[in-house]
Amino acid sequence: MNSVTMQTISDGSITSVRGFQAAGVGCGIKETGAPDLALVYSEAPCRVAGVFTTNRVKAAPVLVDQLVLAKNRDAVHVAVVNSGNANACTGLQGINDAKTMACTAAAALEVKCTASLVMSTGVIGRPLPMDRIGEGIVEAQQRLSSDGGHDAARAIMTTDTRPKELAVKIQLPEQAVTCTIAGMAKGAGMIHPNMATMLSVITTDAAIASAPLQQALGDAVKRSFNMITVDGDTSTNDTVLLLANGLAGNDEIADSASPEFTVFRDGLTHVCTELAKMIVRDGEGATKFVEITVKGAPSFADARQVAMSVANSNLVKTALFGQDPNWGRVLAAVGYSGVEVDPARIALWFAPGGDGGSALQLVRDGQPCDVDEQRAREILSESDIAIIIDLGLGTEAATVWTCDLSYEYVKVNAAYTT
């Protein structure tokens, strides 16, 4: 996608999309008093698509949203999100609480319960404080505003150190109007791809039919949120919701083989990819952003599996934290990935991330190159690092994004519930 068809909106948020209002308030779920409840509202009814965690232990809001989507994909108005409590492993009480939370938000906005979706993130295994959530919804409804996107993005944070938001305008081919796609996400820990992704709400004013909307979201998540990992732990709550209120006035995108669909899907993929990268950059304790590309693979799935094996290796991640060019650990992780690699064909490079300079080859045909170790250390001292692996077995490639494993990760997670 080029700049002719897509443009980033400066300081954008989910309320950069026409017809969407949002708010974020603190209602006391978090003991710190930090914002912990977000409300997103569109007066115009939204088509909705969702992707959810593949964890078999699914949190109550995931189960409730799946029920709502089974009944209503065409007229959703509300998404209510809390942080500080995941409402997971909370049994029947949790299901009832999630339903009550959705219905309370629906009632505040005078829509049906089935027009309201719900998300939760935070500690697992504790009942939601429903009284506080009820008060929070009332307050958030009063504060709903077309400038409220930033407040909402702050209210869904847990161990995130900063909000994650993005908005882009896209130009559909042969249309007089532009559409907007915007998203917010939270991440930080329990981030790993056998899943939908972390919590994310995406809004758009594009007019698009139900089936292509879901397909576009599935495609986008596969290329973005499912290509990141922080710690290899797949959450019980991962959810991406995409709300499309159709207010842009474009001719409805009805066919996933159309050029309009491609532009929309690419714009959506861009939003999801940027949000996914923001999650990795703000991974718990992360000091490095690491892009791992595996090429020369027999298939995309193989390439991704090898890249994820490297990305989830604690030994690789601690070496990157230590800026230690211990590339043998990368090869070990390639070797135990489960993909049938041929050690004698593997090549490996380290490079500065982004446009930071040229790559340094460390391994050729499975054998170590004569390496300038000082240069290797310089590359690893960057905050953005690229690792490139060529398996020499085919033509497919995949890129995943991860971060390093630092003292701070251990610290953040050693006393999370306390």
Added chain:
Amino acid sequence: MNSVTMQTISDGSITSVRGFQAAGVGCGIKETGAPDLALVYSEAPCRVAGVFTTNRVKAAPVLVDQLVLAKNRDAVHVAVVNSGNANACTGLQGINDAKTMACTAAAALEVKCTASLVMSTGVIGRPLPMDRIGEGIVEAQQRLSSDGGHDAARAIMTTDTRPKELAVKIQLPEQAVTCTIAGMAKGAGMIHPNMATMLSVITTDAAIASAPLQQALGDAVKRSFNMITVDGDTSTNDTVLLLANGLAGNDEIADSASPEFTVFRDGLTHVCTELAKMIVRDGEGATKFVEITVKGAPSFADARQVAMSVANSNLVKTALFGQDPNWGRVLAAVGYSGVEVDPARIALWFAPGGDGGSALQLVRDGQPCDVDEQRAREILSESDIAIIIDLGLGTEAATVWTCDLSYEYVKVNAAYTT
């Protein structure tokens, strides 16, 4: 196995077995001057069995040992082991170096090259310093002694903080003589089970035929080294060698269906299990020894897969380090294990490890129990902890052992090669 048939030898080592001599010396592979070369020798020829890493990137000594075992399983006399350098990802030079190392040890002891096995552990991707290793072998040969087992166990350590050794006597049924089985191992990091195991040399004086010897070792490894994990990283060098010189004088164990075989295999399994637990207790940065039992599973493989998913969760491991009873992370790891669990049937307990007291139930039928959180914290403050998970789906069970994830793990691994 009961005390009638098995007895631990006080202060035992691999040279507690008659006919075995060993030595450990420092030859300068490690810059610290710490011991880094071990030699194990039996004048009587040994039947030998081996189990090796399943990593597709195999270190040179693994490949060389596999070649030796293909030619000679009946008359091995020597095992030479170095620490400080893994001789992995070192290409053809590495293969030649491993062969030279084995042959140098063979020559020093006046046996054929194919009577000598070789193991290496340490940094990946650097050529072995062959001159130092040559000098070390000469010195070690001069120091060979029937008291040298402890020195050998020290010389194979890398980030291990203490040697790992054990010797037991077993009483074969209907035999006048006792046999001895002893082992040494090194562990600490890059410990995960899709593999043979970490480096371990096991000696025995039992007379046993080749096929039951290999079967006994395979069985023992499956129940011991393959049931532990420190960090989920499978090494390129994992090797267990079992040398049996037959000097006990028992009637040769020829049949794996015989009662003698069972006693031998159980004794061997005991030695391997104790060594495996020592590896976990000395895991890099470990402050907790954690036993995870999954029961009520449809199969042993499912039980093991769920237990390993919990054992390898960084979020579970950091919570254990922080003594934080965040049991939701355990359930999340059960949920993403890949096994088709039913969340509504899961039960979960925390208990003090060993014989430390009664278990505290946290989850019943997938729902949280009303828990005494103070008691949960007390249990997690122990250095030995048990986690018991009942899937409620069947009758099979598996137990794995792991440790927590601490600041020290990150520290040890952030600058390993430097």
